[in-house]
Amino acid sequence: xxxxxxxxxVMIEDDAGHARLIEKNIRRAGISxxxxxxxxxxxxxxxxxxxxxxxxxNGPALVLxxxxxxxxxxxxxxxxxxxxxxxxxxxxxVLTTTDDKVEIxxxxxxxxxxxxxxxxxxxxxxxAIRQLGLFLSVIQVPSAED
Amino acid sequence: xxDSVRRRYEAIGRRRVLLLLGVGLALLATALxxxxxxLGAITEDTDAVEKTLERQASIDSLATFSEQIAVGRxxxxxxxxxxxARTVREASSDFESEQARLADMLVSVEQRDRxxxxxxxxxxxxxxxxxxxxxxxAAVADADTMDFNTxxxxxxxxxxxxxxxEMSAAESRTLVERNRAQLDSLLLFYIVGGLSLMxxxxxxxxxxxxxxxxxxxxxxxxVSLREANTGLETAVQSRTAELIRANEEIQRFAxxxxxxxxxxxxxxxxxxxxxxxxxxxxxxHLEELYANHPxxxxxxxxxxxxxxxxxxxxFIRTSTEKMDRLINxxxxxxxxxxxxxxxxxxxxxxxxxxxxxSLYQRTEDAGATxxxxxxxxxxxDRIAVEQILQNLIENAIKYxxxxxxxxxxxxxxxxxxxxxxxxxxxxxxxxxEDHERIFELFRRAGTQDQEGEGLGLANVRALAYxxxxxxxxxxxxxxxxxxxxxxxxxxxxxEALA
Numbered sequence: 001x002x003x004x005x006x007x008x009x010v011m012i013e014d015d016a017g018h019a020r021l022i023e024k025n026i027r028r029a030g031i032s033x034x035x036x037x038x039x040x041x042x043x044x045x046x047x048x049x050x051x052x053x054x055x056x057x058n059g060p061a062l063v064l065x066x067x068x069x070x071x072x073x074x075x076x077x078x079x080x081x082x083x084x085x086x087x088x089x090x091x092x093x094v095l096t097t098t099d100d101k102v103e104i105x106x107x108x109x110x111x112x113x114x115x116x117x118x119x120x121x122x123x124x125x126x127x128a129i130r131q132l133g134l135f136l137s138v139i140q141v142p143s144a145e146d
Numbered sequence: 147x148x149d150s151v152r153r154r155y156e157a158i159g160r161r162r163v164l165l166l167l168g169v170g171l172a173l174l175a176t177a178l179x180x181x182x183x184x185l186g187a188i189t190e191d192t193d194a195v196e197k198t199l200e201r202q203a204s205i206d207s208l209a210t211f212s213e214q215i216a217v218g219r220x221x222x223x224x225x226x227x228x229x230x231a232r233t234v235r236e237a238s239s240d241f242e243s244e245q246a247r248l249a250d251m252l253v254s255v256e257q258r259d260r261x262x263x264x265x266x267x268x269x270x271x272x273x274x275x276x277x278x279x280x281x282x283x284a285a286v287a288d289a290d291t292m293d294f295n296t297x298x299x300x301x302x303x304x305x306x307x308x309x310x311x312e313m314s315a316a317e318s319r320t321l322v323e324r325n326r327a328q329l330d331s332l333l334l335f336y337i338v339g340g341l342s343l344m345x346x347x348x349x350x351x352x353x354x355x356x357x358x359x360x361x362x363x364x365x366x367x368x369v370s371l372r373e374a375n376t377g378l379e380t381a382v383q384s385r386t387a388e389l390i391r392a393n394e395e396i397q398r399f400a401x402x403x404x405x406x407x408x409x410x411x412x413x414x415x416x417x418x419x420x421x422x423x424x425x426x427x428x429x430x431h432l433e434e435l436y437a438n439h440p441x442x443x444x445x446x447x448x449x450x451x452x453x454x455x456x457x458x459x460x461f462i463r464t465s466t467e468k469m470d471r472l473i474n475x476x477x478x479x480x481x482x483x484x485x486x487x488x489x490x491x492x493x494x495x496x497x498x499x500x501x502x503x504s505l506y507q508r509t510e511d512a513g514a515t516x517x518x519x520x521x522x523x524x525x526x527d528r529i530a531v532e533q534i535l536q537n538l539i540e541n542a543i544k545y546x547x548x549x550x551x552x553x554x555x556x557x558x559x560x561x562x563x564x565x566x567x568x569x570x571x572x573x574x575x576x577x578x579e580d581h582e583r584i585f586e587l588f589r590r591a592g593t594q595d596q597e598g599e600g601l602g603l604a605n606v607r608a609l610a611y612x613x614x615x616x617x618x619x620x621x622x623x624x625x626x627x628x629x630x631x632x633x634x635x636x637x638x639x640x641e642a643l644a
Contacts, residue, residue, distance in 0.1 A: 017413030024420070068409070097408045100401075100481075120411050120470045122419040 007141045008034040008059060012044040012077065013066040013095075018118070022064065022095070025126045029133025041072035045080065048087065056086050060141045065112075067096040067103070075103075075110060082111035089142045093132065162356055170349040177342030184335035191328035197251065198324060202317040204248040209310035211241035212268070216303040219275055223289035226282045234275060241268060254320075260313050264306050271302040393483070400480035404473045411470055418462050425455045472588065475601045479587075479608065487527040487612065489637040494521035494567070497528070498556050501536050505543060512543050514552025521558030524565040526637040530609045534617070535567070537602045538629050542571040544596050547624070564615075565635050572626040581619050613637055 009026075013019040019037050026035070038044035047054045048063075055061035063081065067074035074096065081087045091113040098104075099117040107115050116132065119125045218234035221227070245265055252258050278285040429451045436443045495518060502509070502516045509516055516539070524531075539554065546552040555570045576584060580591035585607045588600040603617075610617040614634045621627035 015409055015413065017417065018409070021413070021416040021420075068406070097405060097412065118412055120408055120415060121467070122412075122415040125412065125416060126419070 006033055006059070008036060008055065008061045009064060009136075010044065010048065010055065010061050011035055011037045011064045012041065012069065012074070013037065013064070014039050014069050015066070018066070021125065022129055025129035026133045026136075028126075029130040029137070031133045031136055033136075039070075041069045041074070041077050045077060048081065049084070055090060056084075061090055062136065062141055063090060063092045065092055065094050065096075067094060067098055067107075075106060078107060078110045078112055091139065091141060095132075159360065163353070166349055166353045166356070170346060170353075173342050173345045173349065177339055177346070180338035180342070181335060184331050184338075187331040188328055188335075191324055191331065195321060195324045195328070198317050198321045201248065201251050201257075202314055202321070204244060204251060205310055205313045205317065208241065208244045208248060208264070209307060209314075211237050211244055212264075212303055212306045212310070215241060215271070215275070216300065219278065219299060222278065222282070223286060223292075226286050231279060238272065238275070254316075257313055257316060260309050260316075264309050267302045267306050267309075271299050274299045274302075397480045397483040400476050401484070404476040404480065407473050408470070411466055411473070414466050415463065415470075418459055418466070422456075422459050425451060425459070471599055475588075475599050479601070479605055482530075482533075482605065483608065483612070485529075487530060487637070489525050489527055491525055492523060492528060492531060494523055494531075494558060494565075497532060498535060498539075501532065501539055502556075504536075505539060508540075508543055509552075512546055512552055514543055514546055514554060516554045516556070519555065519557035521556070521567055522560040522565050522635070524633055524635050524637075526613055526633055530613055531633070534606050534609050534631060535569070537606045538569040538631070541602060541629075542569055542573060542627075544598075545592070545627075546571070546573040547575075547626075560635070563635050564632050567631045567633070568628055569631070570626065570628045575623040575625050575627055576619065576621040577623045581621065584619070585617070 009031075011019060011022065013022065016039070019039075023035055023037070036047065038047060048061075049056050052058065065074050065077060069077075074094065078092055078094065081090060081092060088111070092111070093114045093116060094107050094112045095116045095118060097118050097120075104115050114132075114135075116128055119128060214237035215234055218230050218237055222230035222234065245261065245268070249258070249261055252261060432448060432451055436448070498518050498521060502518060505516075535556070539556065542554045543552070550572060553572050556567065557570070558565060558567045560566070574592060576591055583589045584591050585603045586600075587604040589604075590598060590600040607617050610631060610633070614637055616632045618630045618632075619627060620630065
């Protein structure tokens, strides 16, 4: 991870249980970056674009995005991020239960960087998240200002 | 039902036409009979007229001969020339033969009486003439002083003349009557003929108008039939569209439901594992604690951590995993239901052989043989047909009877627009009460000694329906089963029509 500037992780996930499990496993993988958790699309967008401590104004970030949100579809958040001047380089990892081929293609078309299906089997799930953690620890994330 | 209605209408039409034809025939017959009768009457009249004329001519001749006799006699008396005598004799002979002829011809009694009178008068005169010829000189001498106005022979001739005139007049009257009768007959002929002709024309017009009306009714019926047909087609189309919409709705529903059910399952399984992790920590801690301080050992706490908790967690896990498999099955079914079918020409024998080859190892392990007989080609979706047959053949291998060597036959036949493929086995069979149940989702039948979610045949039936076909089972417990798949020889995608 970028050593000079700590990358914050923005997790948009409406299921509190999933969020907790994801966070636990990321921590187990040794990632200690800040995790900001949002349970709905509106507050997440507010944070991403307008919050002074959010990625648009302050530092690089990585988005973990669930597609099934109560107030809007995850794909429309993805679309907004990827069409935004300052945020379009922000890596977005779609992490969702949907394994529909069409949906996956649509996400990549919209500019999603990684698409991961949450396995129901917990061992696989934990494994996937830990590997994601390892992945997060090696990738370079551009800051919004770059 | 429709047959009897058709027959009734036909009978009504037939009766009308027959009635008209009968009336026409009767009229024609009347006209003909009248014509013949009239013609007969006219011929008769004509004959009668001819006869009357003949009689009249004869009467005239008779009168003439009478006059000739009188003239000859008078000439002889003035100048006794044998020439006059010959004239008188000839005329007399003519008179007599004419009189005989006329007597044959006369019919009415009055005329006969008159003729008889003439004959008598003539006979009287003949007597006088014979006397004259017997003594010509005395006769001539008498004649000088004779007043012809009172002479007997002259008076007789006058009488004969008058009677002949009467007879002629009588014949003339008959002629007039005959002519009138002839005219009457002709008039009757014209009236009856004209009436018959008019009625015949009327019948013709009625018949034509009936035929025209039937024609019009027929055309109207055809139009309404076509309208009804079009309405029916529209109704079928809209119904089909509704069904397809409803089906899509169910597919979408199944997809969303199964999908949303997975989310909580992730939590249940996830936190079960977390619980187990926590338990392991407590277990390890207690183990170490009890090893170091046996006096602190609490058997109940130890059992809870060492047996009860793992057992409970294990049940939660297996149940949740099973639930996950079921959800995945629904998801899989709905996904297949959403797949677009693409009909293509299928070499069915090759397709089945490929499936059989892919199952070679399992067939060997089960100690079974599979025979593929001839199967007609058909045009359908390859993947769907493959899945159906794969499922059926797999089931046949899976549910063999342990009592005998497995023998599986796949054979096909063709009916109008339909191809039938039968998968026949000599396996353990299915009880009659389960014949319907086995096609339901998550339902299974018989001894539960094989793995499975109860998905295969539900999927087979869904696919068969989607391909516009049917699947049925014919089976006896302990004897074997025959699965009959019927598919349209040429699949037309309904989704494309909607």
